[in-house]
Amino acid sequence: MTFTIAIDGPAAAGKGTISKAVAAHFGFAHLDTGLLYRAVGAKTLRGTDPIEAAKSLTAEDMVGDLRTPEVAQAASKVAVIAEVRAALVAFQRSFAARDGGAVLDGRDIGTVICPDAPVKLFVTASAEVRAERRFLELSQKGLPDTREQVLADVITRDERDRERSEAPLKPATDAVIIDTSDLSIEAAVAKAIAQIDARR
Numbered sequence: 001m002t003f004t005i006a007i008d009g010p011a012a013a014g015k016g017t018i019s020k021a022v023a024a025h026f027g028f029a030h031l032d033t034g035l036l037y038r039a040v041g042a043k044t045l046r047g048t049d050p051i052e053a054a055k056s057l058t059a060e061d062m063v064g065d066l067r068t069p070e071v072a073q074a075a076s077k078v079a080v081i082a083e084v085r086a087a088l089v090a091f092q093r094s095f096a097a098r099d100g101g102a103v104l105d106g107r108d109i110g111t112v113i114c115p116d117a118p119v120k121l122f123v124t125a126s127a128e129v130r131a132e133r134r135f136l137e138l139s140q141k142g143l144p145d146t147r148e149q150v151l152a153d154v155i156t157r158d159e160r161d162r163e164r165s166e167a168p169l170k171p172a173t174d175a176v177i178i179d180t181s182d183l184s185i186e187a188a189v190a191k192a193i194a195q196i197d198a199r200r
């Protein structure tokens with residue numbers, strides 16, 4: 001049985017948390033597609049050409065700390081390049097088609113990677129709420145960014161992700177929007193599960 005759940009949305013909206021919880025609930029595999037772009041971004045920070053980095057990506061590139069603000073910005077920059085995106089399509093589509101069900105989260109899963117997914121969710125929240133969440137996450141890791149820096153970073157990245165010509169961040173026309181600004185994690189996950197249950 002294949003069943004794909006596409007979860008898109010801007011940075012730090014709660015996609016990752018919701019995707020993991022949904023995958024665990026239904027026993028599906030989960031792919032955080034942002035990590036692919038982060039791995040390409042991290043390689044370019046070490047001097048590799050972005051297109052070469054995307055074409056030669058291996059599991060070994062996914063280890064190490066890819067969740068830093070520098071890598072996030074580098075990921076968003078390489079993600080505007082059509083050839084980088086093209087190099088990552090086949091892997092994402094084959095993951096989506098795996099037996100047993102799959103949850104993919106990213107920016108273009110419902111619009112480009114899996115336009116026929118039976119469930120498409122677009123998880124969002126205000127920029128301030130998202131920046132506050134990311135700030136708490138980074139400060140727990142001991143990273144020195146201030147609230148203001150984190151907010152500015154989130155806004156810059158969202159603008160770049162929304163305004164690029166290749167696979168811009170936007171909800172698919174048939175996506176269900178979940179705004180997590182005023183929702184607890186439990187409530188957001190429950191909404192997502194209810195949407196999926198309604199379509200299974």
Ligand code: DC
Pocket residue numbers: 011012033034035037038072075076079105106107108109157161
């Ligand atoms: O989800 P994330 O914050 O880890 O993603 C990092 C960057 O990667 C994001 O700013 C844009 C890019 N990205 C993308 O263009 N398409 C995806 N499907 C996932 C991420």
